[in-house]
Amino acid sequence: MYVQADDYLPLGYPTEGGLLDRAVAGVVTVMGDTRGYPMFAALFGYGVAQIHRRQQAAGREWHDIRRLLRQRGRWLVVFGGCHAVLLYSGDILAAYGLIALLFAGMLRFRDRSLLVAAGVLCLISTTLFSLIAASAGMDGGASTVVSTTENPLRDALNRATGWPGSTLMLVFISVGPFLLGVWAARRRVLEEPGRHQRFLRNTAAIGIGAAIAGGLPLALITSLVWTDPSQATLGLAGVLHMAGGVGGGLGYAALIGLLAVRVGEQRGPLVTALSACGQRSMTCYLLQSVAWLGLFAPYTLNLGRHLGVAGTVLVGVIVWACSVLIADVLRRKNRRGPAETALRRLTYGPSRERSPVQKAS
Structure with a gap:
C-alpha cells in the first residue's frame, strides 16, 4: 500500500x-x-x-x-x-x-x-x-x-x-x-x-x-x-x-x-439534510459509486485523464453534496433510501417495515 x-x-x-x-x-x-x-x-x-x-x-x-x-x-x-x-x-x-x-x-x-x-x-x-x-x-x-x-x-x-x-x-x-x-x-x-x-x-x-x-x-x-x-x-x-x-x-x-x-434541537436546513444522508448512508454510498464509475472509468467519461488530484477531490465533494441533496429529497417525501429498504425487508421481512421517521435499525 x-x-x-x-x-x-x-x-x-x-x-x-x-x-x-x-x-x-x-x-x-x-x-x-x-x-x-x-x-x-x-x-x-x-x-x-x-x-x-x-x-x-x-x-x-x-x-x-x-x-x-x-x-x-x-x-x-x-x-x-x-x-x-x-x-x-x-x-x-x-x-x-x-x-x-x-x-x-x-x-x-x-x-x-x-x-x-x-x-x-x-x-x-x-x-x-x-x-x-x-x-x-x-x-x-x-x-x-x-x-x-x-x-x-x-x-x-x-x-x-x-x-x-x-x-x-x-x-x-x-x-x-x-x-x-x-x-x-x-x-x-x-x-x-x-x-x-x-x-x-x-x-x-x-x-x-x-x-x-x-x-x-x-x-x-x-x-x-x-x-x-x-x-x-x-x-x-x-x-x-x-x-x-x-x-x-x-x-x-x-x-x-x-x-x-x-x-x-435547533437544526437548520443543512444539518437536517446531513442527518437525512446519515439515515440513508448505504443508499448514498452506492450512489456515489455509480457516479464515480460514470465519471472516471476509461470507458465512460474518463475525467481522470484530464483532472489532477485537486480537480478529482473537487468532483468528489460535488458528488457527495449531490447525494446529500438526494437524501434530503427522500426525507421530504418521508421515504427510506432504497438500499436501506431492501436490506431491512430481506433481514426482517415486509411485515417489519417501519416509517422512516422512526430510528432505523
Missing part, C-alpha cells in the same frame, strides 16, 4: 501534478486517507450494538438476536459482492457483513474484554497490514482506485477477482474499531452526547491529533516534498499513517457527537 510504483506514489497518488495538486494530496493523506474506514467501522459497531439492545428490550433471546444479526450480515455480503463487481472494488459492505457473521458473539463480551480485544486487534492489524503491504511492492492503492482497462467486462472481472482479498483485508483492519463502537454504544455516547462531552472532547482531540501526527511523514512523500524515501522509511511511514487512521476515525466520530451537542 505504501510502495512507490513508476506512475503512482503511495496511496495511489500520481507522480505528476502542480503545486495545488501536491498540496491537496498532502492534506488528504493526513486528514482523509484510511481515516474513514475506522470511523465507519466504529459507527457500524455502534449500530449493531443498538440493534442488540433493542432486540433484548423486546424480549428476544440471544440465539434469535444472533440469527437476526447474521441474517443481516449475509445480505450485506451479497450487497457488497454486487457492489464490488458492478461498481467499485473497494467495497466495505461485505467486510461489515462478514464482521457481523464472524464476530456477533463478541457482543456478549464484558467491557474490559471488549477494550482489550479491540486494542490488541488494532495494534496487530495496523502493524502487520502496513509492513506486509510495504514489503509486497504494491502500487500504493492505485489498482483499487484507478481503472486502466477500456473494456467494462474485463474491468468487472478485475474487480471480482480482487474483491475477496480486499474484503478480508478490510475485515482485518475493521474489527478493532467495530468493537470500540460496541463499547461506546453501551454507554449511549452518541445518543446522549451531552452527558459525555468531556470524553468526546478528549477523544476528538487525541484522535485527530494522532491522525495529523501519524499522517505527516507519508504526506511529505505524497506531496513530493520528500522525494527519495528508502523502503524501510516507507514501511515506517505506513505504520504511522495506519495507526493515525484509527485515532482519526474515532476522533471524527467523537467530533460528530460534539457537533450534535452544539446544534441541539
Whole structure:
C-alpha cells in the first residue's frame, strides 16, 4: 500500500501534478486517507450494538438476536459482492457483513474484554497490514482506485477477482474499531452526547491529533516534498499513517457527537439534510459509486485523464453534496433510501417495515 510504483506514489497518488495538486494530496493523506474506514467501522459497531439492545428490550433471546444479526450480515455480503463487481472494488459492505457473521458473539463480551480485544486487534492489524503491504511492492492503492482497462467486462472481472482479498483485508483492519463502537454504544455516547462531552472532547482531540501526527511523514512523500524515501522509511511511514487512521476515525466520530451537542434541537436546513444522508448512508454510498464509475472509468467519461488530484477531490465533494441533496429529497417525501429498504425487508421481512421517521435499525 505504501510502495512507490513508476506512475503512482503511495496511496495511489500520481507522480505528476502542480503545486495545488501536491498540496491537496498532502492534506488528504493526513486528514482523509484510511481515516474513514475506522470511523465507519466504529459507527457500524455502534449500530449493531443498538440493534442488540433493542432486540433484548423486546424480549428476544440471544440465539434469535444472533440469527437476526447474521441474517443481516449475509445480505450485506451479497450487497457488497454486487457492489464490488458492478461498481467499485473497494467495497466495505461485505467486510461489515462478514464482521457481523464472524464476530456477533463478541457482543456478549464484558467491557474490559471488549477494550482489550479491540486494542490488541488494532495494534496487530495496523502493524502487520502496513509492513506486509510495504514489503509486497504494491502500487500504493492505485489498482483499487484507478481503472486502466477500456473494456467494462474485463474491468468487472478485475474487480471480482480482487474483491475477496480486499474484503478480508478490510475485515482485518475493521474489527478493532467495530468493537470500540460496541463499547461506546453501551454507554449511549452518541445518543446522549451531552452527558459525555468531556470524553468526546478528549477523544476528538487525541484522535485527530494522532491522525495529523501519524499522517505527516507519508504526506511529505505524497506531496513530493520528500522525494527519495528508502523502503524501510516507507514501511515506517505506513505504520504511522495506519495507526493515525484509527485515532482519526474515532476522533471524527467523537467530533460528530460534539457537533450534535452544539446544534441541539435547533437544526437548520443543512444539518437536517446531513442527518437525512446519515439515515440513508448505504443508499448514498452506492450512489456515489455509480457516479464515480460514470465519471472516471476509461470507458465512460474518463475525467481522470484530464483532472489532477485537486480537480478529482473537487468532483468528489460535488458528488457527495449531490447525494446529500438526494437524501434530503427522500426525507421530504418521508421515504427510506432504497438500499436501506431492501436490506431491512430481506433481514426482517415486509411485515417489519417501519416509517422512516422512526430510528432505523
